[in-house]
Amino acid sequence: MTTDLEQKFIKELEDNQNIIHKVCRAYTTNSDDHNDLFQEISIQLWKAYDKFRGDSKFSTWMYRVALNTAISLYRKSKRRIQTGELFDNTKQLAYEEYDDTTERQLASLYQAIHSLNDIEKALVLLYLDDKSYKEIASCLGISEVNARVKMNRTKTKLKKLLNP
Amino acid sequence: MEDLKQYKDVWKQQEHKSYQIDGDTITKMIHKKSSSIVKWIFYISLLEFTVLTLINIFVKLEDNETEIENIGLSHFMDLVNLIVGYLIPLIFIYLFYKNYKRISVTSNTKELIHSILKTRKTVKYYIFTVLIAITFTLLYSTFVILHTDEYASIFSNYGTNGQLIIWIVIVLFILVVDALILLFYMLLYGFLIRRLTANYKELIRH
Numbered sequence: 104m105t106t107d108l109e110q111k112f113i114k115e116l117e118d119n120q121n122i123i124h125k126v127c128r129a130y131t132t133n134s135d136d137h138n139d140l141f142q143e144i145s146i147q148l149w150k151a152y153d154k155f156r157g158d159s160k161f162s163t164w165m166y167r168v169a170l171n172t173a174i175s176l177y178r179k180s181k182r183r184i185q186t187g188e189l190f191d192n193t194k195q196l197a198y199e200e201y202d203d204t205t206e207r208q209l210a211s212l213y214q215a216i217h218s219l220n221d222i223e224k225a226l227v228l229l230y231l232d233d234k235s236y237k238e239i240a241s242c243l244g245i246s247e248v249n250a251r252v253k254m255n256r257t258k259t260k261l262k263k264l265l266n267p
Numbered sequence: 268m269e270d271l272k273q274y275k276d277v278w279k280q281q282e283h284k285s286y287q288i289d290g291d292t293i294t295k296m297i298h299k300k301s302s303s304i305v306k307w308i309f310y311i312s313l314l315e316f317t318v319l320t321l322i323n324i325f326v327k328l329e330d331n332e333t334e335i336e337n338i339g340l341s342h343f344m345d346l347v348n349l350i351v352g353y354l355i356p357l358i359f360i361y362l363f364y365k366n367y368k369r370i371s372v373t374s375n376t377k378e379l380i381h382s383i384l385k386t387r388k389t390v391k392y393y394i395f396t397v398l399i400a401i402t403f404t405l406l407y408s409t410f411v412i413l414h415t416d417e418y419a420s421i422f423s424n425y426g427t428n429g430q431l432i433i434w435i436v437i438v439l440f441i442l443v444v445d446a447l448i449l450l451f452y453m454l455l456y457g458f459l460i461r462r463l464t465a466n467y468k469e470l471i472r473h
Contacts, residue, residue, distance in 0.1 A: 113290045113297075124283035137418075142296045147372045149297040154373060164373070171372050171379050174466055177304040177459065208277045221462070222469040225277070225376070231278040244377030249473055258271060266270065 112152050116145060119162050123169050125232075129216045129224050130173040144172045167242050170228070173222045215264035223257045229256060284348045304463065305370050305383060309457075312363060312390045321358040351400045359393040378468045387460055394452060396444055405441050 116123075123144050127137045148168050150156070155164055174234045216224055240250040288296075300306075366386040372379060412424050422430060 109297075111293070113293050116293055116417060117288070117290050120286075121281075124286050125432050127286075128283070137286070139302075141286075142299060145276045145293060145296045146299060147303065150301070151371070151373045154371075161430055167401045168373075171374075172303070174376055175304055175372075175379060175383060175463060176302075177307065177462070187333055193340060201327070205277055205280060208274060209281055212274050212277065222376075223333070223389075231275055233275070242375060243470060244375030252473060262271060262304060264412055 115161050119165055122166055126169040126173050131252045139223045148173045170225045215261055218264055226254055280409055308387055333364050363389045380463055409437055
């Protein structure tokens with residue numbers, strides 16, 4: 104039997120699950136790992152939910168927990184799939200509603216993100232979702248100046264990966 | 268960065284239709300067991316505390332108690348056992364628990380990783396302390412054994428140089444055992460927290 108709090112949480116998570124999927128897709132390279140990470144993030148969110156005071160939006164709070172979980176979760180080092188094709192091919196059907204160019208761009212974007220380290224991935228995700236430097240610094244626990252320096256470095260790296 | 272802005276639009280358009288998870292599945296998911304590193308660190312640390320504390324309590328110089336009494340160190344050894352066997356583990360368990368409780372997935376990333384690594388460090392220092400205690404206990408125990416009636420005469424037959432060599436061999440043997448334990452330990456945990464340490468270094472790098 105679920106409590107009111109649990110029902111409220113499940114509804115909010117269901118409505119905002121795209122945020123978690125973005126994080127999962129950036130930090131994993133196959134569907135099994137994606138699902139495992141989604142489950143772990145959901146557990147961590149639920150465990151922390153009673154401490155969520157609503158000072159920030161649920162989606163912002165969720166983003167922080169999702170990134171923290173992805174960054175700190177123990178993962179066995181896997182042989183890197185250089186082409187990034189395994190994940191992208193299996194999921195290609197999911198993007199049938201987009202035109203080819205959009206799908207291709209999204210696939211290459213994720214492929215490039217997979218080549219970044221955990222912190223760079225977080226920076227890129229926050230950048231793509233239009234978070235301010237203040238928010239980025241607060242989420243990662245670094246100064247705004249450091250966030251800017253890291254972001255510029257990461258963006259240059261990402262650009263090179265996208266346009267080799 | 269114009270071309271990155273282009274990707275931003277693509278990013279915002281994306282939906283994850285093939286992944287969409289319904290409320291029932293989420294309900295089942297959140298009641299599953301977590302596989303977070305924090306949980307593993309907690310269980311592994313508890314196991315380490317239990318095993319090492321038990322070793323500490325049971326590794327006493329029982330066979331040499333008479334000799335200890337004879338050389339008037341009975342009270343001293345009781346004090347050592349009390350400190351090493353009970354007081355030190357209690358202090359470390361308290362510190363470990365305090366650090367563990369500080370770990371919160373809702374804090375910022377730097378704080379989170381720092382608190383996980385700090386919790387792990389507490390256990391590492393406990394291991395080092397116990398290793399040092401065991402080393403001294405072994406050395407002391409060897410010293411006592413070599414001075415018992417049974418071995419003292421055999422030992423004295425070796426002369427000063429011979430005795431020195433025996434001591435060097437014993438100390439080296441104990442140090443090698445310590446080094447192997449440490450190496451195993453560092454490899455095991457280095458592997459477990461390697462990624463976290465790398466992420467922390469990356470985060471604080473300017």
